[in-house]
Amino acid sequence: MVMPSQSRIRTKKTRAVGIPAVDLSLGRPELSELILRASEEHGFFKITNHSVPKRTVSRLEEEAAEFFVKPMSEKQQAGPAAPFGYGCKNIGPNGDMGELEYLLLHSDPISIAERSTTICSDPSNFSSVVNDYIGSARQLTCVILDLLAEGLWLSDKYALSGLVRDRQSDSLLRINHYPPAKDVKNSGRDRDRGSGRVGFGEHSDPQILTLLWSNDVEGLQMCQHDGLWIPVPPDPNAFYVMVGDALQALTNGRLKSVRHRAMANSPKPRLSMVYFGAPRLNAWISPLPELVSPQSPALYRPFTWGEYKKAMYSLRLSDSRLDLFKIQSSNKIASRIDCIV
């Protein structure tokens, strides 16, 4: 039986601390070390001087703004999000709610072309803008994964990026729109005290790696190891990178997926565009051999990405899905003994 995860919000306080930032124009060995360290310590960092053209981002931002400003009856023609399409307030199939509306799209160009007809009056232009953004986001994700593979000394340099680059990858794009908070009590200084409206509740992303862009409106918060929520300052010139559950399993727990949430307390509307890099449905996820040893026995049993998705859709947003795939400690001791004798 799956127990819902314990809420990590031990206090309502949030604290502004430094967010690790990585300048992608730095040289190779330094870059892979920085990215690995940030991923190990925080499961989260900011990428500056990235390769995604400004125009690729601004074109999608404009398309999104044009869509979300439409009357509800028109937007609903692109819904419900089950799981793909337009969604309003409902997140996933198990009763999670938030102060947001969104478009959830699969990265497959055929699926995008089909969906576009319900989203925009010029579907071929919309498709091309979305495909362009996904292509750039995938490319940047793969660069980061290759740097991680280098930092982890993996013998197959493309062991991680190959999963996301796969033509049949199950990667997604989500465009979230958080309406402005009209209630002044929930905006301004109160939002820093942790009060207010939850836009997207606490969760970790299930995939391998997440690339998040947002407009210049705050809202994103990360959960630190001590349970404190730290506000992440928005930066439209950068991307935020988050380790997902699948990468935690692949690295045998060395990298940890990060719990995060988005608050909707700003008097301005927040827009986020989130690319989730995932493998194909029948890809196997299991701790990479280089990261398993008698001292670090496998923490997770092998599972397919499709199997993981099935489990994820049966759970609530804040549940710790990866716990379902943990090897019990008695088995771990047995496998350690097997290694020794």
Ligand SMILES: C=C1C[C@]23C[C@@]1(O)CC[C@H]2[C@@]12CC[C@H](O)[C@@](C)(C(=O)O1)[C@H]2[C@@H]3C(=O)O
């Ligand atoms: C409540 C749910 C929504 C979600 C699927 C799930 O059952 C649990 C994980 C949720 C999440 C969080 C990150 C991404 O936004 C997302 C697309 C994903 O892959 O996992 C959503 C899912 C969703 O909205 O369908």
Ligand SMILES: O=C(O)CCC(=O)C(=O)O
């Ligand atoms: O909008 C945000 O800043 C966070 C969104 C998010 O976590 C998600 O879409 O999975």
Ligand SMILES: [Fe+2]
């Ligand atoms: Fe997320």
